[in-house]
Amino acid sequence: MKERAERNRTLIIKDEEIDSLKELFVEESNVINLDNFENKIIKADLLNVIDSIPDNVADLIIIDPPYNLSKDFNGLKFSARSSGAYLEYLRLWFGRVCKKLKNTGSLYLCGDWKCTSSLQQIIEEEGLTIINRITWQREKGRGASKNWKNGMEDIWFAVKNPKDYYFNVESVKQKRKVIAPYKENGKPKDWTESEDGNFRITYPSNFWDDISIPFWSMPENTDHPTQKPEKLYAKLVLASSKEGDFVFDPFLGSGTSAVVAKKLNRKYLGVEINEEYCMFAVKRLKMADSDMSIQGYTDGFFWERNSLNMQMKKKDNKDKNISTNMSLF
Secondary structure, eight states: OOOOOTTOOOOOOOGGGHHHHHTTSEEGGGGGGOSOOTTEEEESOHHHHGGGSOTTOEEEEEEOOOOSSOEEETTEEEOOOOHHHHHHHHHHHHHHHHTTEEEEEEEEEEEOTTTHHHHHHHHHHTTOEEEEEEEEEOOOSOOOSSSOOOOEEEEEEEESOTTSOOOOGGGGOEEEEOSSOOEETTEESSOEEETTEEEEEEOOOSEEOOOOOOOTTSTTOOSOTTOOOHHHHHHHHHHHOOTTOEEEESSOTTSHHHHHHHHTTOEEEEEESOHHHHHHHHHHHHHTTTOOOBTTEETTEEEOTTOHHHHHHHHHHHHHHHHHHHTTO
């Protein structure tokens, strides 16, 4: 186990937890015996179990596959390859995953600049309609001495039926500080005044600059090398699914999509080949029983970066009001 600073909140798996955590996910050999895939984590090679998962079951699919980079996922190594070879890798599983999506469902596919053209091609090959490409600012990682630092990633948004899919933009509005509080007839124009400051509620665009990558002080952080933030996935889940809907993630990693689905009252299914990552996922799901918060999403809005203190103040005031109201009964 790594030596960590006292204030480091990175999730760890203790030796005494291993056996009990293993009981919370499904082994590959037992998938054939499953008659219900809701709220399950499956430890398996995706290619070995994908055909056992019912077709047309998912309202939302979120896919974060290995990018076309050489990366060590806790001993399971993925090697960079030519664009053509990477496209063939995508073809091994993407079409089979798409069969799990309902005709009214939505799919999000993550990637970086190096593989994004391949992602667009594979989506179009499967006959899905691309609705948009989200670019989000990934402020983490070392700089490059002979290149620009890569600070962006893409998420392709596609659907089976462009005339019939769910999208709730009201659920993903952003709350931003007003820098120039313009007034009309002495009253705020398109912003509100409050004790906490001046804020504007805005519609989201396809460029997201309010995402913080999980790091040592965040309880969602794990040792997974490419972990996606809960705040990032919360936007996808809220916008493209309803409460009670089914969310499928074929490359679950440390469990972010399943945890977010649970916190937002959706059903989930995740497949992950690495045992330690499966343990991270089920432990995070257990933690969600007592902490349903998503950092950066407070009071029904997504807040900009570096506003945690204001969010906590808002939450504390809300909790105090609830406590006061309860004392009246």
